[in-house]
Amino acid sequence: MNETTVQQSLHQALDSEQLELVRNLLQELHPSEIADILESMPGKARETLWDLIDPERTGDVLSHAQDAVRAGLLELMRPHEVANATRGLDTDDAADILQDLPEDVVDSVLLSMDSQNRERLASILSYAEDTAGGLMNTDVVPVRSDVSLDVVARYLRKLGDLPQQTDSLMVVDRDNRYMGLLPLASILIKKPEITVGEVMKADDGIAALTTAHDVAKLFEQRDLISAAVVDENGGLLGRITIDDVVDVIQDEAGQAVLSMAGLGEDDMFGPVLASARRRTVWLGINLLTALLASWVIGRFEDTIKQLVALAVLMPIVASMGGIAGNQTLTLSIRGLALGHLSKANARSLMIKEGAIGVLNGLLWACVVSVIAVIWFKDPALGVIIGLAMAINLIIAALSGALIPVTLKQLGIDPAIAGGVVLTTVTDVVGFMTFLGLATLFLVPD
Amino acid sequence: MNETTVQQSLHQALDSEQLELVRNLLQELHPSEIADILESMPGKARETLWDLIDPERTGDVLSHAQDAVRAGLLELMRPHEVANATRGLDTDDAADILQDLPEDVVDSVLLSMDSQNRERLASILSYAEDTAGGLMNTDVVPVRSDVSLDVVARYLRKLGDLPQQTDSLMVVDRDNRYMGLLPLASILIKKPEITVGEVMKADDGIAALTTAHDVAKLFEQRDLISAAVVDENGGLLGRITIDDVVDVIQDEAGQAVLSMAGLGEDDMFGPVLASARRRTVWLGINLLTALLASWVIGRFEDTIKQLVALAVLMPIVASMGGIAGNQTLTLSIRGLALGHLSKANARSLMIKEGAIGVLNGLLWACVVSVIAVIWFKDPALGVIIGLAMAINLIIAALSGALIPVTLKQLGIDPAIAGGVVLTTVTDVVGFMTFLGLATLFLVPD
Numbered sequence: 019m020n021e022t023t024v025q026q027s028l029h030q031a032l033d034s035e036q037l038e039l040v041r042n043l044l045q046e047l048h049p050s051e052i053a054d055i056l057e058s059m060p061g062k063a064r065e066t067l068w069d070l071i072d073p074e075r076t077g078d079v080l081s082h083a084q085d086a087v088r089a090g091l092l093e094l095m096r097p098h099e100v101a102n103a104t105r106g107l108d109t110d111d112a113a114d115i116l117q118d119l120p121e122d123v124v125d126s127v128l129l130s131m132d133s134q135n136r137e138r139l140a141s142i143l144s145y146a147e148d149t150a151g152g153l154m155n156t157d158v159v160p161v162r163s164d165v166s167l168d169v170v171a172r173y174l175r176k177l178g179d180l181p182q183q184t185d186s187l188m189v190v191d192r193d194n195r196y197m198g199l200l201p202l203a204s205i206l207i208k209k210p211e212i213t214v215g216e217v218m219k220a221d222d223g224i225a226a227l228t229t230a231h232d233v234a235k236l237f238e239q240r241d242l243i244s245a246a247v248v249d250e251n252g253g254l255l256g257r258i259t260i261d262d263v264v265d266v267i268q269d270e271a272g273q274a275v276l277s278m279a280g281l282g283e284d285d286m287f288g289p290v291l292a293s294a295r296r297r298t299v300w301l302g303i304n305l306l307t308a309l310l311a312s313w314v315i316g317r318f319e320d321t322i323k324q325l326v327a328l329a330v331l332m333p334i335v336a337s338m339g340g341i342a343g344n345q346t347l348t349l350s351i352r353g354l355a356l357g358h359l360s361k362a363n364a365r366s367l368m369i370k371e372g373a374i375g376v377l378n379g380l381l382w383a384c385v386v387s388v389i390a391v392i393w394f395k396d397p398a399l400g401v402i403i404g405l406a407m408a409i410n411l412i413i414a415a416l417s418g419a420l421i422p423v424t425l426k427q428l429g430i431d432p433a434i435a436g437g438v439v440l441t442t443v444t445d446v447v448g449f450m451t452f453l454g455l456a457t458l459f460l461v462p463d
Numbered sequence: 464m465n466e467t468t469v470q471q472s473l474h475q476a477l478d479s480e481q482l483e484l485v486r487n488l489l490q491e492l493h494p495s496e497i498a499d500i501l502e503s504m505p506g507k508a509r510e511t512l513w514d515l516i517d518p519e520r521t522g523d524v525l526s527h528a529q530d531a532v533r534a535g536l537l538e539l540m541r542p543h544e545v546a547n548a549t550r551g552l553d554t555d556d557a558a559d560i561l562q563d564l565p566e567d568v569v570d571s572v573l574l575s576m577d578s579q580n581r582e583r584l585a586s587i588l589s590y591a592e593d594t595a596g597g598l599m600n601t602d603v604v605p606v607r608s609d610v611s612l613d614v615v616a617r618y619l620r621k622l623g624d625l626p627q628q629t630d631s632l633m634v635v636d637r638d639n640r641y642m643g644l645l646p647l648a649s650i651l652i653k654k655p656e657i658t659v660g661e662v663m664k665a666d667d668g669i670a671a672l673t674t675a676h677d678v679a680k681l682f683e684q685r686d687l688i689s690a691a692v693v694d695e696n697g698g699l700l701g702r703i704t705i706d707d708v709v710d711v712i713q714d715e716a717g718q719a720v721l722s723m724a725g726l727g728e729d730d731m732f733g734p735v736l737a738s739a740r741r742r743t744v745w746l747g748i749n750l751l752t753a754l755l756a757s758w759v760i761g762r763f764e765d766t767i768k769q770l771v772a773l774a775v776l777m778p779i780v781a782s783m784g785g786i787a788g789n790q791t792l793t794l795s796i797r798g799l800a801l802g803h804l805s806k807a808n809a810r811s812l813m814i815k816e817g818a819i820g821v822l823n824g825l826l827w828a829c830v831v832s833v834i835a836v837i838w839f840k841d842p843a844l845g846v847i848i849g850l851a852m853a854i855n856l857i858i859a860a861l862s863g864a865l866i867p868v869t870l871k872q873l874g875i876d877p878a879i880a881g882g883v884v885l886t887t888v889t890d891v892v893g894f895m896t897f898l899g900l901a902t903l904f905l906v907p908d
Binding site for chain 2: 031035048050051054057058059060076081082171174175177178179180182183184185186202203205206207238239240241243260261263264267268270271272274275276278280281282286287290291293294296297300301302304305307308309310311315322323326327329330332333334336337341342344345347348349350351352355358359360362363366367369370373374377378381382385386389393407434437441445
C-alpha cells in the first residue's frame with residue numbers, strides 16, 4: 019500500500035503540469051483516494067484534476083466524495099455526463115448523487131437510463147435521503163421460503179454473480195412479503211435437502227421510513243452487515259449494507275462537531291463567499307450574546323470607575339464559567355445523541371454535575387481569591403471574586419446539564435444552539451455576580 | 464421492535480423493586496440495549512441492575528459497553544466471574560475486556576481457560592488495543608489455494624458452523640502465509656472444479672501494527688466487511704470484522720468532541736471525584752489563559768479609568784474573535800483528522816480563511832462601530848472598536864488555520880490543545896488592539 023508515494027508523485031506531476039503522468043497515476047488510486055485528494059485541493063486545482071479523471075470512474079469518485087464537495091463537482095457536469103457516470107454504480111450510490119441535483123437534471127438523467135434501472139432509482143428517490151428507503155439498495159436477491167437449499171444453490175450458480183457485500187439472501191413469501199434472512203454460510207454448511215424456511219433467520223426488516231440515525235443504531239447494536247428494507251405492508255423493497263451505515267455514522271459525527279461551531283458545510287475549500295455568508299450568521303447571533311454581556315457591564319460603569327481592578331478581573335469569572343459549563347454541555351449533548359440522556363435521568367445528571375460544580379467551584383474560587391489578593395493587595399476584592407467564581411461555576415454546571423434537554427424538548431438542535439445559550443448564561447451570571455457583589459460590598463455609594 | 468416499551472417497563476419495575484420482573488424483562492433485551500440502559504443510569508441504580516443480569520449474558524453486555532462504563536462494572540467482578548463471562552465471546556471481544564483489567568487478574572482469567580482459547584487470547588493481548596492486532600479476531604477459517612472449490616464446500620459442510628460475520632475465507636499457502644480472500648459467494652456461484660487460487664481476490668492483508676485509525680480508513684475507503692491481519696512475514700494472524708471498525712469510528716468521533724472540551728472520560732455517570740479531578744486540570748490550564756488576558760487589561764488600567772466605556776465594550780472584541788477563530792479551528796482540526804489537511808495545502812487554507820476573515824471582519828467592524836457610536840455618542844470610539852474588531856477577526860482566522868497544523872507538527876493533539884491556544888490569541892490580540900488603540904488615540908496623556 020504505497021498510497022502516500024503515489025499521492026506525492028501526483029501533486030508533483032500536477033505542479034509541473036505533466037498531465038499525462040497525472041492521468042496514469044490516477045489509474046493507480048482507488049476512487050475513494052481520488053475523492054480524498056480532490057477534497058484536500060483548493061477550487062481551481064480541484065477542477066483541473068477533476069477533468070483528468072477517466073470518465074468511467076467519475077461516478078465511483080463522486081459516490082465517495084462528501085456532500086458539499088460532490089455538489090461542487092456536479093455543477094461542472096452536463097446531464098448526460100452525470101447519466102454516464104451513474105450508470106455503473108449501485109442504485110443507492112446513484113440515488114445519493116441524483117439527490118443533490120435539481121429536478122430537471124434528475125429527470126433527464128433518468129430518461130437516459132434503461133427502464134429497469136430507472137424504476138429502481140425512482141423507488142429510492144421517492145424516499146427522503148436520510149431514511150432507510152433513501153439509504154437502501156434495490157439489488158436484492160430474493161428466495162422463496164418453501165424451496166430447498168439445493169434449489170437455491172443451483173439458482174445461484176445459474177445466476178453466476180451476486181451483488182457486492184451480499185452475505186445473506188432475502189427470504190420472501192408468495193406475495194413478496196419479507197420473512198427473514200438466509201445467510202450464504204447456511205447454504206454452504208446445512209444439508210441440501212432442508213428448506214429455506216427451516217434455516218432462515220426470521221426477521222421483520224427495517225421500515226422504509228425509519229430515520230438514518232435509527233438505522234445506524236440498529237446496525238451497531240445488532241452487529242449487522244446488511245438488513246432488509248420493507249414497506250408498510252412488509253413487502254421487500256431493498257437492502258441496506260453496512261458501508262452506507264458507516265457513511266451515516268461518519269456524517270453524523272462530523273456534523274455534530276461542525277454545528278457546535280456554527281459551520282453547516284463540510285468542504286475545507288468551498289467557495290469563499292458562500293462560506294463567509296454562512297458563518298456570518300453565526301457571528302451575528304454571537305454578537306447579540308456579547309452585547310447582552312456588555313449591557314450588563316454597562317449597568318456597573320460607576321462601580322468600575324471607582325475600582326478599575328474589577329474590569330481587569332471580570333473576564334476571568336466569565337471565562338472560567340464558560341469553560342466549566344461547556345464540559346457539562348458537551349457531555350449532555352453527547353448523552354442525548356447516543357440516547358443515554360432523557361428527561362428520566364436528567365435530574366440525576368444535574369445532581370452529579372452540580373456536585374462537580376461545587377467541588378471545582380470551591381477549589382478555583384480559593385485559587386483566584388489568593389491571586390486577586392496578591393495582585394491588588396485587597397482582601398475584600400479577593401473574597402468577592404471567589405464568591406462570584408463559585409456561584410458562576412455551579413450555575414454553569416447546572417445550565418450545562420439543563421440547557422440541552424430543554425432545547426431538545428423545544429425542538430431545537432442542542433448541538434447548534436447549546437453553546438450560545440450557555441455562553442449567554444455564564445457571561446451574564448459571571449459579570450452580574452462579580453460586579454453586583456462589588457457594588458454592594460466594595461464601593462462606597 | 465418494541466424496545467422503548469420494554470425499557471419503560473424495566474425502569475418502572477426497577478423503581479418499584481419488582482426484581483423478578485426486571486430479570487424477565489432483561490431477557491427480552493439485546494445485550495447492546497442492556498449496555499445502553501446501564502450507561503444511562505447513575506452509580507447505585509447501575510450496580511443494582513448489573514446484579515440482576517443473567518451471568519451467562521454479562522460477557523455480551525460488557526463487550527457492548529463503552530470503555531469507562533465497562534471499567535466500572537469490571538471492578539464489581541471477581542476474576543473467576545470475568546473468566547466465566549468471557550468464555551462464550553469472540554476472542555477479540557474477550558481481549559477487549561481483558562485489556563481493561565490489571566495484569567494479575569488477566570493472568571488468573573487466562574489460567575481458568577482451556578489452552579486453545581488461552582493461546583488465541585494471548586496472541587491478541589500481545590498487541591496494543593488500538594492496533595490491527597488488538598482489534599483482530601483469531602477465529603479465521605483458512606483454506607489452501609491449491610484445492611478445488613468442491614473440496615472447500617465439503618470441508619465447510621463437515622465443519623458445520625462458521626464464525627459470525629464470515630463473508631470470506633482466508634486463503635493461505637503451505638507456510639500459512641496469507642494470499643487473499645475467498646468470498647463465500649464465489650464458492651456458491653463458480654464451477655466446483657475450479658481451484659481456490661483461481662477465484663480468490665489476491666490481497667496483502669493489514670499489518671498487525673497498523674493503527675486502528677488507519678484500519679478504519681481502509682475499511683471505509685474499500686467498503687470492506689472483513690480483512691486479514693498478517694505479521695511482518697505475511698503470516699495469517701486473524702481477521703478484523705466491520706463491527707469492530709464501526710466501534711473504532713464511533714469512539715474516535717466521540718473522543719474528538721470530548722477532548723475539545725477537556726473531557727477524557729465518556730461515562731455520563733462516572734464517579735464524581737474522578738470526573739471533578741480530570742476536569743479541574745482543564746480549568747487550571749484555562750485559568751492561565753484568562754490570567755494572561757487580565758494581565759493585558761491590567762496594562763491599560765489608567766486608560767479604562769478615564770474611559771469606562773472601554774471596559775464595557777472590550778468583551779465584544781475578544782469574544783467575536785474567539786467565535787470566528789473557532790470556526791476556522793474546527794474546520795482545520797477536522798481536515799487534519801480526515802487527512803485532507805497537511806503542510807502541503809495549509810497555505811491555501813490560510814489564504815481562503817484569511818479572505819473570509821477580511822470579509823466578515825469588515826462587515827462586523829462596521830456593525831459594531833455603529834452600535835458603539837449610538838450607545839456612547841463617541842464617533843472616535845466607534846472607529847477604534849471597528850478597527851480592533853477587524854484586526855482581531857483576521858488574526859483569528861489565520862490563527863485558526865495555523866494553530867492545528869503547528870500543534871500537530873509539535874506532536875500535540877490539536878483537538879485537545881487547539882481551543883486553549885486559540886482563545887489565548889484572540890483574547891490577547893482583542894484586548895491589546897482595542898485598549899492599545901484607545902490609549903494612543905482616545906485618551907489624553
